[in-house]
Amino acid sequence: MTAVPPRQTLADGLEISRILTGLWQVADMEKDGVTLDPEKAADDLEAYFSAGFSTFDMADHYGSAEIISGRLLARYGAGVRPQVFTKWCPEPGPMTAGIVRRGVQERLDRLGTDCIDLLQFHWWSFEHPAWLDALHEMTRLQQEGLIKALGVTNFDAAHLRLALSDGIPLVTNQVSFSMIDRRARGALSQLCAERGVRLLGYGTLCGGFLSDRWLGKPEPAEISDWSKMKYKRFIDAAGGWSGFQGILSAASEISRKHGVSIANVATRWVLEQDAVAGIIVGARIGETEHIADNRKPFSFQLDPEDHERLEQAFRATREVPGDCGDEYRKPPFLTASGDLSHHLAEMPLAHDAVAAPHRPDATKVLTGSDWEEIAGYCRAQKIGNRILVSGTTAVAGAARAVAPCDAGAQTTYILDKILAALTALGASANDVVRTRIYIVDEADVLDISRAHGRVFSGIKPANTLVVVAGLIGDHKVEIEAEALLQAT
Structure with a gap:
């Protein structure tokens, strides 16, 4: 099999890399107030693009990620160019036409473009019904040509179905999906098959926990990295360190069989889920790059024996509670920040x-x-x-x-x-x-x-x-x- 990153069509005129480069770590890198140099950071992104990883994923709150990506976009004309996906994550409140337009226009301005390839919408509490108003307004802006395709993030199956049944032309839902967090395999994947929506999976490597470096290692007592704090909570919710080590052990056996790494097996497993169009792998731009390793999941396939070995390991763990996205809206909160009760209580x-x-x-x-x-x-x-x-x-x-x-x-x-x-x-x-x-x-x-x-x-x-x-x-x-x- 070729190790060239394959492509996936999401919508007319929108063909993406199946591994997307995630820029959430820009916010972590800039958390002390030092902003990355946008041109130098764009140079680092260009290396990914040149290697075939042409699609970049970010959000309005990922530090200067949109600005950096805008500098990358400015280097290309109307032909072959990077695809830039971003998210708009407003706090609950009235979603008038003016408010939605301003939110979208800010994304356009920061990206320096006149059309967003994929604009993904996140909503904190479905009890506030304005989320549906916002999506209808975004649909109108898509019809104006400001947005190529619409997606959502962290929507459970029920609310994704509601949006689709109310006429919102969604093409993607971005959710946590890994060998630890397998919730998306259930009702959400079934709905996607019925309605033609595709999943973009994040957290596929659980902040680096699903890798060779953690095999056989003791449970960490302290964690300072935002991403690892978040995914350690997922490991705990799925039954703890022992079950996690069981999954690592199974993945290690499979990795040796195929001559790849545990991370490659974890990535390949998510890519082989029918509903998944692509996965998002984070990049700490300017510090580390994983271009060569990101190619390896396309050099092999998991066979039925591999899948059964993993299923055996899964059965020794618990399912993460709730539905996709619940970790942002109700206990047990599984985010980097932990308990979000105070944050949610402050929302109107x-x-x-x-x-x-x-x-x-x-x-x-x-x-x-x-x-x-x-x-x-x-x-x-x-x-x-x-x-x-x-x-x-x-x-x-x-x-x-x-x-x-x-x-x-x-x-x-x-x-x-x-x-x-x-x-x-x-x-x-x-x-x-x-x-x-x-x-x-x-x-x-x-x-x-x-x-x-x-x-x-x-x-x-x-x-x-x-x-x-x-x-x-x-x-x-x-x-x-x-x-x-x-x-x-």
Whole structure:
């Protein structure tokens, strides 16, 4: 087999290297306030491009990575040139056309280009529904020619499905994917196969832990490197150092068989997953480069015996809890920064609780919809320790039904709205004791139930599901809920 990096088509006019050069370590290199020289750093990136690793991945918060990549882009004309992928990661809040345009334009300005090859969107809390507004605005900017292709990062299967069913033309989802973190092999990969979305995997080497240097080594007592702090948490979540060493041992056997390294085996394993278009391998530009080693995963293939040996090692570990992206949104937080509760608590809520003037022991949540005034109701009301949530449908804006042909996606959106109301009243999904679900088509029962179970499988409130003659417009499901706050 050739060791030339193969190409992968993501969208019309967008062909990428299957190993992307990740620039997240620029932020780590610049964390003490010293900025990299952009021209010299661009020289280092050009070496990757010349070797066939033509695709670079970064984000708005990766230090000066966008500026460095812009200097690289400026060296090429309209012909063969690097592909530059970046991310926009705004904090939750209103996503008006102006706000989204400014966010995209800042990426364009820093990159010094008039079109972003792939713009990927990250959202911290799906309880704030403006993420879907942002994606629709980004779609409009794509139609204007400012963006070639759209992707998301750290979306679980349910919310990726919701975005697709609401008409967002996503081509990628960038998620953690490694021999330690195998969550993306499940529902997310199945959805990608059904909808034609491809995964970009990061963390494939777990910050360098999946390499020969850690085989047989004792568990580190202290870690100062941001990346290793993050992926040590993944190792712990997957069952600890013993199970990790079991995976390393299996990968070592396979690496000796093929004459490659453990890192090459780890990379190859992710590349052979059907949903994966490419993986992101970080580069500490100007300090170390791995161009030669990045070629080796394309010089061999894992055979069935290799895969079974790895599966045997996997069975001695635990699955990382939750779904893809959960590590950024709820415990157990598995990020470099650790517990993000304080960060998330500082973000604006989708709605605020307001006093109920007719009785001093009540507070309400209003969403500002016209119907709340016309019909005289609130989204949710708290009286004492009891919270009642009105019948909720998947409405965006004034009256648009979200994902009109997908009852499961509507259920996901509805439950996010319900959780947002509960959060504003000091409650959570754990406090829900009853839900009632009204649906119009018996054929949707399984999809709706699975979406309900994604939120409540570990809580199991009382539940009633009823097929009704009809709901207004394109709504396929309506849900109401009741919660009881626990005594403190």
